[in-house]
Amino acid sequence: MFWVMSRFQYRCIAGLLGPACLLIAGLFNCVGAQSFRISGYVEDSETGERVAGVHVYLDQQRSGVITNQYGFYSLNVPASKSRISVSHVSYESAVIDLDLRTDTTLVILLDPRIVLMDEVAVTSEGETLASRIQMSHHTLPIQQIEEIPVLLGESDVLRTLQLLPGLQGGREGFSQIYVRGGGADQNLILLDGQTVYNPTHVLGIFSVFNSSALKSVELIKGGFPARYGGRLSSVVNFTMKDGSRKRFAGEGVLGVLTSKLLLEGPLVRDKASFLFSGRRTFLDLFTRWFQPKGKTYGGYFHDLNFKANYIINNRDHVHVSGYLGQDALTYRERAKGNLHIDSDLDQVHQWGNRLASIRWNRLIGDKIFANLITGVTSYRVTREHKQKEDLPGGETESYATRWRSSIVDISTRLELEYAASQRHYLRGGIEYAHHRLSPGNTRDQVISDQQPQLNTQTESGKQFSLNELAVYLEDEIQISPQVRTNAGLRISSAHGDRKFWSALEPRIGANIALKKNTSIKLSYALMKQYLHLLTQLGSTLSQHQWIPVMDGIPPQRSTQVAAGLARSFPRYSIDVSLEVYRKRTHGLTEFKEHFYGYQAPALGWPALLEFGEGASYGLEVLIERRQQRLSGWVGYTLAKASKTFSNLNGGLSFPDNYDRRHDISIVLNYQVSSRISLGTSWVYGSGYPVWVPAGRYFGRIYSSELPDFLDYGPVNSARAPSVHRLDVSVQFKKEMSWGKRTFLLGVYNVYNRQNPTIVYPKIDFQSTIRWNQVSLLQLIPALSYQIEF
Helix, strand or coil: CCCCCCHHHHHHHHHHHHHHHHHHHHHHCCCCCCEEEEEEEEEECCCCCECCCCEEEECCCCEEEECCCCCEEEEEEECCEEEEEEEECCEEEEEEEEECCCCEECCEEECECCCCCCCCCCCCHHHCHHHCCCCCEEECCHHHHHHCCCECCECCHHHHHCCCCCEECCCCCCCCCEECCCCHHHEEEEECCEECCCCEEHHHCEECCCHHHEEEEEEECCCCCCCCCCCCCEEEEEEECCCCCCCCEEEEEEECCEEEEEEEEEEECCCEEEEEEEEEECHHHHHHHHCCCCEEEEEEEEEEEEEEEEECCCCEEEEEEEEEEEEEEEEEEEEECHHHCEEEEEEEEEEEEEEEEEEEEEEECCCEEEEEEEEEEEEEEEEEEEEEEECCCCCEEEEEEEEEEEEEEEEEEEEEEEEEECCEEEEEEEEEEEEEEEEEEEEEEEEECCCHHHCEEEEECCCEEEEEEEEEEEEEEEEECCEEEEEEEEEEEEEECCEEEEEEEEEEEEEEEEECCEEEEEEEEEEEECEEEEECCCCCCCCEEEEECECCECCEEEEEEEEEEEEEEHHHCEEEEEEEEEEEEEEEEEECCCCCHHHHHHHCHHHHEEEEEEEEEEEEEEEEECCCCEEEEEEEEEEEEEEEECCCHHHCCEECCCCCCEEEEEEEEEECCCCEEEEEEEEEECCCEECCCCEEECCEECCEECCCEEECCCCCCEECCCEEEEEEEEEEEEEECCEEEEEEEEEECCCCCCCCCEEEEEECCCCCEEEEEECCCCCEEEEEEEEEC
């Protein structure tokens, strides 16, 4: 399964990795003087969960760190009395006085925050937006996500992310995300470190992520650190809960469309825990009672999450996690025909993700945090059509066809973190991934009892393999009290189809403090992507085809430059940010006119595709308030995205399919009391581009009429109507003797705006071309009942 490299390829990789590894080793050996090291984990005092994104800040030195996604921190503390402030948006802040005489390991416990009145939140300077190096970065507390109005009572993480500046969901009502003019395939979506290739259920209406099972959500849409690669537009990092190490607990939710269950608890108290969650729609169970005789149709989705972890000792922690998700649409018909011929028809369309991983965290000598993760992930789409006829005399004839597209990854990654001194925080690592791709394989089978000579079975399609190897190094540097940077380099490479590709991907971000709580942020990132996602135009079902780079299909590449101004108001827990960006993309793919994926076995994939470039730029504004009874944000995006292909649209640039000039979102949550909370969101988006007919040609040859021909004119030259919608919800919570119950009422699209999901042309009785639109999601009530025990 793993590739065999030539001597030349070994030399190429050694040339790439050798200097980088020596640099990592050299930097990791540097030592700060006249200081001691304090390191450890930050944990939830009630469950023992390790908490990511906690700010551990040295007050006197005005410097600090943020716990990584595993809850680990490491600080160099001067050899004198010091005070550490510890804070997180979802927890009560803590202050610890230290007088270190040696290196120390310290586990910090934080109490969950309960907002009951308009108190002024206790914050430290280190946690403000203005002081962070990383720009174009968002973290959303799971509690906040679950309080935002939902569709059909189902909390949806991706729908919540769509409400942030720079992101949109494309067509109205769908959960897919498109970031700063990028495509759906250009988002690196991770669940516990493993790639999720299709993040949606029900053809894109719901996301695959069960919010009840998640611990944290992190979004990066620009200024990418060197530790992330393989995609061009964004990183969305989901981390599952570890499961309570203190007590057994559970949660059950019954909604309009789905139900879900979560169980967690200790396997060995304070040492090992587990978490299991499941979710399934039951719409197909109801529709069975309303179907015509002889016909059965339906659809469903389900997903399962599992995680177990074991703390071996103070230095070693092992995690095992997995995910299984599946969607299906089915149609079955049983008919009695003439001449005593009965026929059966079965059609099934299925798609889903499967992930599994094992992770080992180790603290090496109280100085280096190491994370080793190995896993497998797969995504598969299948479409089956079976038809059978029962003939007189007991003979049968049947025909079956199956189309399948899949991608399977086996990956290993080693990550190292080292707080070298108060001015340097180093990260380095190496990662390898083996991709096995089957983009559109077809199998046809014919069986006939009457005419055995017709019995055939044919298969078409080809499998591909691609191996990716990358090494990275980044250093978070405190140049001066006013200037901090994150400088990094990623060296990526890929091997497949007897070819070798490699690239240097420099990354840099800077934070320049103008004054207290005000800063300018700058970033530059070059990204490389060695996979392409092809979606056949006109396809109405999930028909994704992933293909690798090969001879004739180059990698995708992007460069993004961004600049921003950040201002924090700690007294009011308000952050304000303004960002501008410009991105250029190369190696984009589109099918050539009149070419389709099923022609690949005969012609080869390069012959079917056009290659082009993309450009996008925009301005994003975000005003956000946290930690109060009234929380939420206001976001605005002004953006433009276009594509250029030499053989499409006459070589002229045209708007991207998801180009929207204006996007506005207002999200508010209000804690009325300890038992009642209100949530509301309002969104506006200008119309997306549509390619509709500009005219029609018709004619006659002698007495015979010719079919009409529609002239579509320039690509995406028209716009669909604008979209706007108001959603509201209210939650009623009550503490019970056995736990807590929550009752949710809400309305999606309160004023019943008929937002266009699909726009298409139609010729009326006067031979005039008119636009028609389909609005799938109009006024929809939401209802759910949740118990926690």
